[in-house]
Amino acid sequence: MELLEERIRQDGEVYPGNILKVNSFLNHQMDIGLLKEMGDEWARLFADAGINKILTIEASGIGIACIAGMSFGNCPVVFAKKSKSLNLGKDVYTAKVESFTHKNVSDVVVDKRFLSSGDRILIIDDFLANGKALEGLMEIVNQAGAEVVGVGIAVEKGFQGAGDRFRSQGVRLESLAIVDSMDAETGEIVFR
Numbered sequence: 001m002e003l004l005e006e007r008i009r010q011d012g013e014v015y016p017g018n019i020l021k022v023n024s025f026l027n028h029q030m031d032i033g034l035l036k037e038m039g040d041e042w043a044r045l046f047a048d049a050g051i052n053k054i055l056t057i058e059a060s061g062i063g064i065a066c067i068a069g070m071s072f073g074n075c076p077v078v079f080a081k082k083s084k085s086l087n088l089g090k091d092v093y094t095a096k097v098e099s100f101t102h103k104n105v106s107d108v109v110v111d112k113r114f115l116s117s118g119d120r121i122l123i124i125d126d127f128l129a130n131g132k133a134l135e136g137l138m139e140i141v142n143q144a145g146a147e148v149v150g151v152g153i154a155v156e157k158g159f160q161g162a163g164d165r166f167r168s169q170g171v172r173l174e175s176l177a178i179v180d181s182m183d184a185e186t187g188e189i190v191f192r
């Protein structure tokens with residue numbers, strides 16, 4: 001998506017450790033007009049998918065998913081919570097997710113009331129790096145007996161390989177910007 005690539009080129013900041021910061025328009029301050037364009041693009045790309053629910057993960061997926069929900073005709077949005085509780089109970093679906101940015105492992109939970117068999121789920125997240133967050137969300141959808149009919153990612157770091165791995169497994173994955181390389185010294189970002 002040209003608009004998002006342009007914005008990343010203009011305002012994205014490349015940090016050592018393969019971190020791209022987009023705090024001025026996506027991950028801290030949020031450009032709602034841009035988010036609406038992104039939601040509309042996913043709605044166009046997944047128009048035939050019969051999506052009835054959007055699933056994301058806290059925290060930074062929530063804003064993006066909510067605006068996308070409006071593009072999908074007020075589609076309900078569920079966000080998986082990161083929990084430190086050891087006693088998670090029977091009423092939740094859970095998966096373990098290792099954080100790319102913090103390197104810790106958290107239990108990610110969704111209340112069983114909010115996902116059901118028969119749901120056709122679009123998973124949305126801000127970044128795709130090694131794919132751990134996405135794997136966890138897919139595992140939760142699987143536990144619910146629901147179906148992941150699509151995955152919408154704002155920024156895929158293509159050089160980390162997870163996107164192509166999911167695609168080769170048949171996952172319908174649409175990333176709005178795919179970064180092929182980035183350089184923390186020069187700040188240069190190359191898109192696929």
Ligand code: 5GP
Nearest residue numbers: 018019020100101127128129130131132133
């Ligand atoms: P993965 O689980 O695919 O390794 O990482 C995805 C998650 O880590 C995303 O939910 C995102 O919050 C975070 N993340 C991964 N890489 C980056 C990055 O380069 N910049 C930012 N801001 N977040 C990232």
